[in-house]
Amino acid sequence: MKRKIDENHPLSYFLRSAREDMDLTQLDVMRLTGINNKTLSGYENGVAEPDFKSLAMLSKLYNISFDELLNISSDRTAVNLSLSKNEEKLLSLSRRLDSDRQKELLVQLKALTEYLSKK
Numbered sequence: 001m002k003r004k005i006d007e008n009h010p011l012s013y014f015l016r017s018a019r020e021d022m023d024l025t026q027l028d029v030m031r032l033t034g035i036n037n038k039t040l041s042g043y044e045n046g047v048a049e050p051d052f053k054s055l056a057m058l059s060k061l062y063n064i065s066f067d068e069l070l071n072i073s074s075d076r077t078a079v080n081l082s083l084s085k086n087e088e089k090l091l092s093l094s095r096r097l098d099s100d101r102q103k104e105l106l107v108q109l110k111a112l113t114e115y116l117s118k119k
Contacts, residue, residue, distance in 0.1 A: 011069065012046035018062040019044070022092055033057040063095035 019029060026037040026044075035054055042048030043058075050058065059066050094102055 011049075012044050014069070015040075015050075015058060015062075016044040018058075018064055021088060022062065029058075029061065032061055063092060 019026070024032075026040050029035060029040055030037040033054075035057060039048065039054075043050045043054070055066070055069060058064075059069055094105055097105060
């Protein structure tokens with residue numbers, strides 16, 4: 001997963017990239033967060049800056065920490081984990097869970113993987 005960073009508008013490109021990584025449209029984000037799609041477009045095009053409430057909602061939706069969102073700078077390099085689409089989706093889904101549920105998922109996934117590898 002590679003997040004784009006632009007030195008003139010790092011947050012805007014990062015927000016767009018995070019949304020696209022999750023295969024969401026701006027209308028999807030509007031339905032999930034209540035942020036107007038025109039407002040979101042302004043954030044993603046660097047013509048408007050999100051307020052704290054909007055940043056909190058987008059951070060949660062995109063499974064990105066506040067630190068990661070707010071510490072983007074022009075000298076920061078993008079992270080490229082070289083994940084497949086299925087791996088990205090698994091990661092995205094697991095990040096929606098709290099820590100205890102993630103541990104449960106790992107146990108179940110490990111058992112399923114062992115079962116399927118024996119077939």
